[in-house]
Amino acid sequence: MNLSGEFFAFLIFSLMAIGGAVFMISFTRVVHMALAMAFTFLSLAGMYVLLNAEFVAVVQVLIYTGAVTILMLFGIMLTRHRDEEREDGRRWHRLLSFVGVTAFGLILLLTIWRLPFPESEADPASYTVQRLGEIVFRHYVIPFELTSVLLLVALVGAVILAKREGQS
Amino acid sequence: MPATSYLALAAILFCIGLYGVLTKRNAVIVLFSIELMLNAANLNLVAFSKFGLHADISGQIFSLFSITVAAAEAAVGIAILIALYRRRQTVDVDRFDTMRG
Numbered sequence: 677m678n679l680s681g682e683f684f685a686f687l688i689f690s691l692m693a694i695g696g697a698v699f700m701i702s703f704t705r706v707v708h709m710a711l712a713m714a715f716t717f718l719s720l721a722g723m724y725v726l727l728n729a730e731f732v733a734v735v736q737v738l739i740y741t742g743a744v745t746i747l748m749l750f751g752i753m754l755t756r757h758r759d760e761e762r763e764d765g766r767r768w769h770r771l772l773s774f775v776g777v778t779a780f781g782l783i784l785l786l787t788i789w790r791l792p793f794p795e796s797e798a799d800p801a802s803y804t805v806q807r808l809g810e811i812v813f814r815h816y817v818i819p820f821e822l823t824s825v826l827l828l829v830a831l832v833g834a835v836i837l838a839k840r841e842g843q844s
Numbered sequence: 845m846p847a848t849s850y851l852a853l854a855a856i857l858f859c860i861g862l863y864g865v866l867t868k869r870n871a872v873i874v875l876f877s878i879e880l881m882l883n884a885a886n887l888n889l890v891a892f893s894k895f896g897l898h899a900d901i902s903g904q905i906f907s908l909f910s911i912t913v914a915a916a917e918a919a920v921g922i923a924i925l926i927a928l929y930r931r932r933q934t935v936d937v938d939r940f941d942t943m944r945g
Contacts, residue, residue, distance in 0.1 A: 690853045697860040697880060706870055713876050716857075720883055727850070729890045729904045732911075736886075739911050744879060744918045751872050751922040755929045766867075773866040781859035788851045795846075798899035807901060816905055823912050830916035837923035840930070 685726055692719035706752050714745040728800040731808055847895035851888060858884035871928075871935045875921045882914045 696716030703709045717740040724733035812820055857880060864877030886907040893903025929935055 686849065690849075693853065694856055694860070697857055700873075700876065700880075701860060701864055701868075706872065709873055709876065713880070716880065717883065720887060723850070723853075723887060724890055727890050727894050729893065729907075732886075732890055732904050732907055735908060735911055739915050740879070740883070744915060747918055747922055748872055748876060751875075751925055754926055755872065755935045756933075770867050773863060777859050777863045777866065780862070781855060784855040784859070785852055788848055788855060791848070791851075793847055793895070794897055796895070796897065796899065798894050800894070803893075803901055803904070808904060811901060812905055812908075816909075819909060823909060827912065827916055830920050834919045834923035837920065838926045 682726060685722070689719045689722040689726065692716070693723065707749070710745060710749050710752060713748075714741050717741045717745065728798075728803045731805045847891055850891035850895075854884040854887040854891070857881075857887070869936050869938055871925050871937050871940075872922075874937060875918065875925070878921075879914060879918060882910065886910055 693716050696712045696714075696719065699712040700709045700716065703712060717736065721733040721736040721741070724730075724736055861877045861880035861884065864880065865874055868874050868877065889903045889907040889910065891903075893899060893901055893907075925935065928940065932939065
């Protein structure tokens with residue numbers, strides 16, 4: 677294993693991502709969980725930069741660490757957020773979940789480990805934002821328009837759902 | 845870095861998110877865990893746009909679409925949660941059991 681800068685960057689970003697996720701699971705205050713999650717999203721953006729996906733990294737920072745985290749914070753503040761996670765009488769449930777998820781994760785990791793993976797790597801010089809835009813607006817233009825319709829429907833639906841019902 | 849390390853990281857994040865979905869009681873945190881699982885899938889898509897036999901930039905475009913859909917899902921989820929909270933005065937997922945048989 678060569679100790680290149682990419683290796684160290686991957687190590688730091690993966691530690692940040694997994695650490696944020698584990699803290700999210702183990703914190704008891706809901707707001708702290710949201711902040712830990714924002715940390716994980718941010719380190720995943722760094723991971724995208726390592727994978728030559730700069731535009732996706734910027735979108736990740738804008739959408740996830742910006743919009744989704746703030747939206748969730750609004751959701752937390754508008755509902756009852758002073759509660760802490762209680763631990764009452766669900767020990768068997770937690771234990772069963774832990775065992776099941778661990779078994780699933782081990783199977784997944786073992787499969788990935790044994791996967792005969794080709795060492796080929798794409799040429800990162802061709803991964804420019806210009807090429808990304810060309811492909812989106814030529815080859816994937818219909819999914820792009822469908823996505824805009826979906827966003828409009830979600831916007832209207834969210835407003836109608838969250839609106840206070842009439843004074844009846 | 846080999847591709848397997850990125851795939852392993854995505855698998856670990858997915859498992860943490862799955863554990864959160866299964867054990868957390870606050871509905872906002874359950875939504876957060878779902879977002880974490882979606883992020884793990886996105887990491888796989890972007891990794892396969894760089895590595896593999898047919899490495900192509902389409903993987904990044906797929907992840908862009910998936911981020912868009914995830915944002916819409918989060919907005920609608922929070923709206924449903926606020927409507928439910930207004931009606932039931934709780935965000936505990938165990939208490940939303942009206943449809944239990």
